[in-house]
Amino acid sequence: MSVLFFTIHFTSISQIPPTQFKNPILSGYHPDPSICRVGDDYYLVNSSFVWFPGLPIYHSKDLVNWEHIGYGISNEKAVNFNGLKDKLGLFAPTIRHHNGTFYIINTCVGCKMNFYITAKNPAGPWSDPIWLSDAPGIDPSLFWDDDGKCYYTGMGSVKDKAWPAQTVVYNQEIDLNTHQLIGERNELSFGHANNAAYAEGPHIYKINGKYVLLLSEGGTEQYHAMSVHHSDNLKGPFVADIVNPILTHRHLGKEYPIYAVGHGDLVETQNGEWWCVMLGKRLNKGITTLARETFLAKVEFEGQTPIINKGFGKVLSEQKRPDLPWTPVPKPSVIDHFDQHDLDLKWCTIRTPQSTYFTIKNSQLQLALQPEVIDSLVHSSLLVQRIMDHHFVAKTSFSFKTQKTNEEVGLCVYRTNENYFTLMKRKDSLVLIESFKGKRKEVASVPYHHKGIHLKAMAEDMKIQFYYSTTNDHFLPIGEPLSLITIADGQGNAQFNGPGIGIYATSNGKPTKNKAFFDWFSYQGVEKKTIID
Numbered sequence: 001m002s003v004l005f006f007t008i009h010f011t012s013i014s015q016i017p018p019t020q021f022k023n024p025i026l027s028g029y030h031p032d033p034s035i036c037r038v039g040d041d042y043y044l045v046n047s048s049f050v051w052f053p054g055l056p057i058y059h060s061k062d063l064v065n066w067e068h069i070g071y072g073i074s075n076e077k078a079v080n081f082n083g084l085k086d087k088l089g090l091f092a093p094t095i096r097h098h099n100g101t102f103y104i105i106n107t108c109v110g111c112k113m114n115f116y117i118t119a120k121n122p123a124g125p126w127s128d129p130i131w132l133s134d135a136p137g138i139d140p141s142l143f144w145d146d147d148g149k150c151y152y153t154g155m156g157s158v159k160d161k162a163w164p165a166q167t168v169v170y171n172q173e174i175d176l177n178t179h180q181l182i183g184e185r186n187e188l189s190f191g192h193a194n195n196a197a198y199a200e201g202p203h204i205y206k207i208n209g210k211y212v213l214l215l216s217e218g219g220t221e222q223y224h225a226m227s228v229h230h231s232d233n234l235k236g237p238f239v240a241d242i243v244n245p246i247l248t249h250r251h252l253g254k255e256y257p258i259y260a261v262g263h264g265d266l267v268e269t270q271n272g273e274w275w276c277v278m279l280g281k282r283l284n285k286g287i288t289t290l291a292r293e294t295f296l297a298k299v300e301f302e303g304q305t306p307i308i309n310k311g312f313g314k315v316l317s318e319q320k321r322p323d324l325p326w327t328p329v330p331k332p333s334v335i336d337h338f339d340q341h342d343l344d345l346k347w348c349t350i351r352t353p354q355s356t357y358f359t360i361k362n363s364q365l366q367l368a369l370q371p372e373v374i375d376s377l378v379h380s381s382l383l384v385q386r387i388m389d390h391h392f393v394a395k396t397s398f399s400f401k402t403q404k405t406n407e408e409v410g411l412c413v414y415r416t417n418e419n420y421f422t423l424m425k426r427k428d429s430l431v432l433i434e435s436f437k438g439k440r441k442e443v444a445s446v447p448y449h450h451k452g453i454h455l456k457a458m459a460e461d462m463k464i465q466f467y468y469s470t471t472n473d474h475f476l477p478i479g480e481p482l483s484l485i486t487i488a489d490g491q492g493n494a495q496f497n498g499p500g501i502g503i504y505a506t507s508n509g510k511p512t513k514n515k516a517f518f519d520w521f522s523y524q525g526v527e528k529k530t531i532i533d
């Protein structure tokens with residue numbers, strides 16, 4: 001009798017759902033979020049530029065705990081990112097669900113521009129892209145009107161601009177059977193401000209019987225803002241809301257810790273609450289090392305006007321969580337032992353693979369050396385995962401041997417083909433390289449003759465220190481701590497993507513059949529005060 005009594009009454013503290021949640025809800029490189037609800041399930045997708053697979057998709061039951069469930073673009077033959085700079089590729093997507101089918105509409109900048117994909121299961125498989133030949137611009141979105149007709153909304157350019165960076169948000173009916181925009185194209189808005197730069201990221205909703213157009217303006221940096229516009233007619237005219245901008249941090253000054261907030265998408269919960277996901281950036285010691293992340297804010301309507309975080313009017317680093325069943329999701333494992341049939345979803349490569357460059361066998365990841373190098377705009381043997389913390393420890397263990405001086409394998413912290421760090425094992429040495437704005441420099445090197453090696457990177461605030469060891473302890477530093485400015489926003493770095501950390505192998509232009517054998521890779525975000533070896 002007594003055992004049962006204890007079990008029922010003393011639920012452990014950790015199981016008591018928290019009342020608050022912390023922002024960002026998706027830390028690290030998660031820009032241009034779009035969200036939809038199906039029943040009591042929420043699905044979110046982000047832009048991903050030239051990372052492959054592309055368009056990461058997340059699932060949640062409570063808008064706070066998100067599980068990575070798949071990618072919208074994962075067929076190498078579908079989209080070719082080779083030759084594209086890191087800031088091109090897959091721009092802002094929109095995810096919607098209609099009549100049992102999920103739709104993601106998106107723009108591949110530098111390839112064939114606008115397309116949509118469909119799926120019955122948001123974890124996939126998704127269809128190959130259905131390209132839209134006559135849809136100008138970027139930031140496409142979909143809206144189904146009461147009559148079942150579907151409308152494409154997008155951001156287009158303006159020929160004779162009345163002011164710099166003037167763009168137009170337009171909509172047009174789309175025939176999803178013939179994959180064409182049909183009928184008249186309606187210019188809906190140039191943004192709220194009478195000199196709004198880059199009116200973009202539009203979404204249309206029907207709320208309380210009226211059409212609400214949500215868009216962003218000011219550009220995705222310091223002056224980012226969201227505005228809403230109303231109409232009784234889907235084709236307009238849309239009238240700007242006098243409350244605009246409904247969200248911006250541009251008036252909070254350059255030191256405010258969360259900035260560039262904008263590019264939002266609204267969702268109504270099954271309990272009648274409204275919430276908005278948007279992108280934003282965090283300052284860390286004055287710079288941004290985690291790029292554009294995904295944030296969440298409450299929305300309450302005053303009439304037709306969506307008020308973001310009533311009483312605060314800004315994105316909060318912590319606030320009361322949605323009135324939804326608290327549903328924690330499995331935490332991604334810190335150590336990846338490569339003992340699964342497929343690579344964990346967190347792993348991506350940069351640009352589109354042209355051939356098989358890795359295999360998983362006997363609980364090892366065999367990474368083939370390829371002639372391609374990460375400095376080029378062509379796919380190379382590089383596997384990275386999003387850096388999601390200001391302080392982290394990453395480690396890996398592998399074995400590799402070569403007699404050739406052009407062959408090397410190791411750890412890589414990647415932002416662009418011009419901005420990265422590599423710590424590479426060569427024939428009989430270990431070399432730390434930093435590339436900043438395309439200038440590569442050998443920072444440090446040590447003799448190393450063993451076949452097996454453990455490499456480590458520890459980032460704290462603005463610095464990253466690299467280490468090596470023959471075993472998984474007693475790590476020795478190589479070189480001095482280096483500044484994370486190299487992979488931070490600004491500095492010639494593509495504003496759109498974000499940093500990743502992982503493994504890289506190359507034969508620097510020469511053919512080879514050599515490969516490296518990775519036993520494991522670990523990445524752990526750490527609280528500053530508890531940085532342990």
Ligand code: 6LW
Binds near residue numbers: 032091200201219263
């Ligand atoms: C996105 C657009 C934008 O498509 O940047 O600056 C593009 N604004 O809304 C890439 O994130």
